Structures are given as C-alpha cells and as structure tokens.
Amino acid sequence: MHLAMDLEGADGPVIALSGEVDMLVADQLRSAGETAIAHAEAKSSQRLVIDLGEVTFLDSTGIGALVAISNAAGAAGVALVLRAVSPRISKLLAITGLDGVFATED
Numbered sequence: 001m002h003l004a005m006d007l008e009g010a011d012g013p014v015i016a017l018s019g020e021v022d023m024l025v026a027d028q029l030r031s032a033g034e035t036a037i038a039h040a041e042a043k044s045s046q047r048l049v050i051d052l053g054e055v056t057f058l059d060s061t062g063i064g065a066l067v068a069i070s071n072a073a074g075a076a077g078v079a080l081v082l083r084a085v086s087p088r089i090s091k092l093l094a095i096t097g098l099d100g101v102f103a104t105e106d
Contacts, residue, residue, distance in 0.1 A: 053084030
C-alpha cells in the first residue's frame with residue numbers, strides 16, 4: 001500500500017490509498033486516520049476523505065481500519081467520506097453491510 005495525505009485539502013484532510021490494504025498496513029492506515037482527524041478538529045473541518053480509487057485489494061483488517069477511523073471521526077464530529085470506491089470494493093461493503101455506514105462520492 002502507498003498512502004499519501006493532504007492535510008490541507010479544500011474540504012478537509014484527504015488520505016489517498018493505492019495498492020493492497022491488508023493486515024500488513026492496517027495499523028499505518030489507522031494512524032494516518034488519527035492524524036487526519038486531529039488535524040480536521042484543529043482546523044474545524046467537517047469532513048475527512050479517504051480516496052480508494054487506486055486500491056487493488058481490501059481485506060477484513062483494512063475494512064476494520066476504515067471502521068475504526070469512521071468511529072473516531074464520528075466521535076470527533078468529523079464526517080468520513082470514501083471517494084472513488086470501485087465496484088469491487090462497493091460490493092464488499094454491501095456484503096458486509098457497511099454500505100449504509102460509509103458515505104461515498106465519486
């Protein structure tokens with residue numbers, strides 16, 4: 001996985017992911033989420049975007065990291081938005097029942 005973070009995005013922080021999001025990188029993703037949420041709170045941003053457009057694989061630990069970030073963001077009053085969700089990941093979210101939990105955008 002490659003992770004790029006733009007803390008100064010126009011609508012709030014953006015975390016862009018590429019490659020495989022699995023157990024080897026789930027902690028790194030959680031940590032980036034914590035940093036982005038703290039920054040969003042400090043800047044009074046109302047949202048955090050995680051761009052999944054270049055993600056080729058997402059396993060249960062990656063989903064767990066996204067859920068943890070979503071919970072932390074919600075507790076901080078920051079909305080989490082998943083951007084550029086591929087049909088494959090969209091199907092995975094639907095199968096797990098998380099399609100109603102995550103807000104998405106193109």
